[in-house]
Amino acid sequence: MTTEQSIMEVSDSVVANINKFVQNRQAAEKEATHEPLSATALHAYARRLDGTLLQLQDQVRRQEEELRKLRGVRSHGLLHGGDDRWARVQQARQAKRAYESLLKTEDQLPTTDSVLPPLLALEQTGKLIEEGKISVSVTAEKLSGDRDRLRIENANLQDSQAIARRLRERIQRIRSTNERKQEQTPTQVAQEVISEQKKKNKRMARASAELKESLDKFIDDTLAPMLAAEDLGGPTVGDELEVSDATLKAGYTAHGKPKKQKEPEEPDLGSQQRIDQFLRPSTDGSNPTGKRQAAATELHELLDALLEADFSYIDLKRDSAASRFLVRAKVAQFHPRDARRLRLIDFSRSLGV
Incomplete structure (x- = not known):
C-alpha cells in the first residue's frame, strides 16, 4: 500500500x-x-x-x-x-x-536537450538570490549597529585613558610637591603659600577688571536705552530689545506705547546761534543721549554702591528702572518691610561656601 x-x-x-x-x-x-x-x-x-x-x-x-x-x-x-x-x-x-x-x-x-533542468536550476537560483538579499540586508543592519557600538566604546576608552593619564599626572605632581615641602623649612613653605596666594589674587583682580569692563560696555550699549524707556513709562527692560533715540525723544503714552514722532520746524536763527546751540549740551530732558547716559550712570552708581555695601542694605534715592531690573534679574533684593532699601543676593550662601 x-x-x-x-x-x-x-x-x-x-x-x-x-x-x-x-x-x-x-x-x-x-x-x-x-x-x-x-x-x-x-x-x-x-x-x-x-x-x-x-x-x-x-x-x-x-x-x-x-x-x-x-x-x-x-x-x-x-x-x-x-x-x-x-x-x-x-x-x-x-x-x-x-x-x-x-x-x-x-x-x-530528462535528456540533455531538455529545458526542464534549466528551469529547475533557474527556480532554485532565484530562491537562493532572494535568501541572499535578505541575509545581506540583515547583515548590513547588524554591521551598522556593531560599528555604532564600536565607535561608542572607542570614545569611552579614550575618555578613560585620558582620565587615567590626568590622574597619574596629578598623583605625580602631589608626590613631587610633598617631597619638596618635606625638604623645605616652615618659613620657605609659608613664603611659597603667600606667593601662590598673591598670584591667585592678581589673576582674580585681572579677571574681575575684565568682567567689570564687559559689564560696563553691556550697560552703556544695551541696557541704558531700555532703562531710559522704562523710566519714561515705556516697556519693561527686556520686552523691547532695541529702543531708538527718536523713540526716547518722543516719549511714551500712558499705556506704554511710543508717541508719534513730530518734526518741529526750526526757526531761522543766525549762524552763530545755531553753532552755539549745537555745541552747548542740552539741559532739558528732551535729549535722548542724555537720557541714556543718565540711566547708565544711575545703574553704574547703584552697582558700585551695592558692591561696596558687601551684602548689606543700602538706601535708594528713588524707585528707578535700574533697581527693579536688578531685582528681576535675581541680582539684588528689596528689604522685606522697606522697598526703599536694597542689597545684593548672597550667592555663596546658597552654594554652601
Whole structure:
C-alpha cells in the first residue's frame, strides 16, 4: 500500500508540474507577441518544449502502467497468501523478482536537450538570490549597529585613558610637591603659600577688571536705552530689545506705547546761534543721549554702591528702572518691610561656601 501511494503522489506531482509548465509556456507565448523572435528561434524553442512534454507524458504512462501491475498482483493474492506456508514463500519470491526487475531499470531522467533542468536550476537560483538579499540586508543592519557600538566604546576608552593619564599626572605632581615641602623649612613653605596666594589674587583682580569692563560696555550699549524707556513709562527692560533715540525723544503714552514722532520746524536763527546751540549740551530732558547716559550712570552708581555695601542694605534715592531690573534679574533684593532699601543676593550662601 505504501508503494502504491508513493507512485500516486509522484504521478500527481508530475501532472501538476506539466500543467504549470503549460501555463508558463502560454504566458511566454503571450510575452513573445510583444517582442517577437525570429522564426528559427521560435521553431527550435517549440521543438524543445514539445520534446520535454513528450518525455514527461511517457514517464507518466510508464508509472501508471507499473501502478496497474502492482494492483493486479495484489488482486491475484500476492499480498494475501492465507495460511499456506508454501504460498507465502512463492509470494515472497515473486516480490523479490519484481523488486530486482525494478532495480535493474534505468532512471528516467530528462535528456540533455531538455529545458526542464534549466528551469529547475533557474527556480532554485532565484530562491537562493532572494535568501541572499535578505541575509545581506540583515547583515548590513547588524554591521551598522556593531560599528555604532564600536565607535561608542572607542570614545569611552579614550575618555578613560585620558582620565587615567590626568590622574597619574596629578598623583605625580602631589608626590613631587610633598617631597619638596618635606625638604623645605616652615618659613620657605609659608613664603611659597603667600606667593601662590598673591598670584591667585592678581589673576582674580585681572579677571574681575575684565568682567567689570564687559559689564560696563553691556550697560552703556544695551541696557541704558531700555532703562531710559522704562523710566519714561515705556516697556519693561527686556520686552523691547532695541529702543531708538527718536523713540526716547518722543516719549511714551500712558499705556506704554511710543508717541508719534513730530518734526518741529526750526526757526531761522543766525549762524552763530545755531553753532552755539549745537555745541552747548542740552539741559532739558528732551535729549535722548542724555537720557541714556543718565540711566547708565544711575545703574553704574547703584552697582558700585551695592558692591561696596558687601551684602548689606543700602538706601535708594528713588524707585528707578535700574533697581527693579536688578531685582528681576535675581541680582539684588528689596528689604522685606522697606522697598526703599536694597542689597545684593548672597550667592555663596546658597552654594554652601
